[in-house]
Amino acid sequence: MENEKGIVKLTRKQLYDEIWALSVAGVARKYNLNYGKLIATCKVENIPFPSSGYWTKKNMGKDVSNEIAEFSGLEDTEISLITKDAVIKRVRKAKAEVVEKVHTDITEELDVTAEEDLLQKKTENIPKWSDGILDYLDETERNKVLEYACNLQISQSTRLHKMLVQYKKDIADYKSKLKEAQSRPYYNPRHNKPENEPEFFKEMSDECMTRAIAILDTVFKSIESLGGSINSDLSVKIRGDIVRFRMVESQDQVKHEMTKQEAQALVKYNDDIKNHRWASKPQIRKYDKVYNGKLRIVFGERSYIRDNDSEKLEDRMGDILVTLYEKAEENRIVREAREEAERKRVEEARRREENRQRKEQEIRLVKELVNKAEDYRIAKEIREYIQAMIDSGNEDITPEWIEWALKKADWYDPSIATEDEYLGKRQHEKSAEEKEKSLQDSIRKSWYW
Known part of the structure; x- marks a missing residue:
């Protein structure tokens, strides 16, 4: 139970029982705790917890009794767990310092900023991931990815990722070529535009592009720290598979404000009609689409994460990182299925060719025998x-x-x-x-x- 604001107190036995009943993620959600911090606490307190594969096997109806680790040690020793919304001015207990050290060992590679008087980061928007999330990873890698996801924050003080620097340069070069092309006589945007237009930030305003670059900078650096890589088109390579995505700024439909030229064309048209002269009515649209500052990151055709009234993409960095990993896994499954189908096709073609050659050889040998x-x-x-x-x-x-x-x-x-x-x-x-x-x-x- 929660004895003080921002602190949950449980005995070692209570915490053990709840973890094996709900999972570590389930306990973290129940008491509003940080998943990575809870893992670190369990390790310090020597409280065993299930592996990610335990819940997969259990949900499939398999016998997992031999995987349950027995409880050992004192049952009534009380553990203080700090909730995600707690703000503590100073650390009062030596045990909490040990937990923080274990947590720091896991997250010291993260490029995040934090106030010195906070033991627990304020993470109001940590996504409520299900127990099966990233369960295809081994436990060590899964915990590391989730730890990164829980602690991602945008930092403006570091040097921009080299791929984003190059992409900004490519955009500037393209705009320069486009401006030069537009200055030529008889410019036609359909036929005379320069080739190789950078596409990634095409569907957003310059203001939103600044936000998008800051988000991508943080995500890219985390992916590289976790062993992935970034491609020149800003797609990412995670665990050997490419994930392509795009970022888009939403648009609002607003009533079109007639320009001076359109107003003049409309007046001329009305005069021509009034004086019984033939005229073609000017095509003036009723509505305009204007960018509204709301970003969304799109994975494939239907999956996306977007700004909403309560939180922005900057508040859902963990969601973005985890989703990229999930999409990489989906791509791996599709790729391996495709490769397996190709392998079977090649094998079947090889088998048919061998049979054909054997048949031809048999016919030849029979003819020679005769x-x-x-x-x-x-x-x-x-x-x-x-x-x-x-x-x-x-x-x-x-x-x-x-x-x-x-x-x-x-x-x-x-x-x-x-x-x-x-x-x-x-x-x-x-x-x-x-x-x-x-x-x-x-x-x-x-x-x-």
């Missing part, structure tokens, strides 16, 4: 014919003829494959047509020589 078998059959028939001629006792069957005929049988026989003095080596694997053509070619070559 062709060799045909040669073997001929060789066998030649030998049978030789034997039949010998058995017939024909006087024309001389030893020389028998020797010659047996050599031709060996030339035909693929199991022997004798090379003939005149016919060369028979290509047993080829078809009869191919063999005949090969013989004819060899004859023509002999004629040539």
Whole structure:
């Protein structure tokens, strides 16, 4: 319970029970505490708390009983927890100093400003993130990102991020080229505008651009401190995936105030009509759209964070950082699904090509087998014919003829494959047509020589 304004007092056992019932984030929301400070307190007081994966498994109905860390130590030791809206002039307890030191070790890289008499930053607009937020990160990285998100504040005292410096220079260069182009005769904005117009701050006034740059400067530096990087088009790379977004200033529709030239054109038109002369009515719009100073940062087509009556983007820096991480994770899932689909497509194409090649090879081997078998059959028939001629006792069957005929049988026989003095080596694997053509070619070559 809350004993003093801005201080919540719980025993170690009460805090342990509530954390394992609600989660650290749930307890932080219940008592209006800073999430990072509460984590630091638990570590100092040696109070175990669930990992981010614990709640995911539990919500999926899985058994998490073996992941519950047992409570140890004194149960009734009282812990004072400082709420987010507390302002304390000085630190009265040594334990609070230890908690602040642990917290400082986590957040010392942040570029934020703070008053020396504040133990707890005034963070009225810390987003109410759900327990599952950033649960795809390991616990250490998740806690670090959330700690950054909870403590982000815009600082005007640091040097502007180098990508923003370059982008401002690109805008100035483009405006100079545009002014030069507009000064030329017959300038047409559709065809004569310079190329490579910087697009990021195109949909906002110069006044709002100053705000947008300050917001981006803080976010960019935090992303780099967390291991990400910034691209020249002001998109960000988080955990290996690119997140593209834009910043837009809203516009109000106001009644159009007629210019002097429009008024003159309208008077002339009315005079022409009154005097029965043909005239084309001037096109004068009824409304104008004017920038109203309200910024929004847009992620994709439908997701955005915007200024409203109670808070501005500067008050929701943590939301912006966390959303960029969430979009990076969404992009990772889409990218990996795309890569997996491409891998499967390539694998399927490779498998089909292998099958095609195997089929072609099988057809070729079968044809060669048939062709060799045909040669073997001929060789066998030649030998049978030789034997039949010998058995017939024909006087024309001389030893020389028998020797010659047996050599031709060996030339035909693929199991022997004798090379003939005149016919060369028979290509047993080829078809009869191919063999005949090969013989004819060899004859023509002999004629040539």
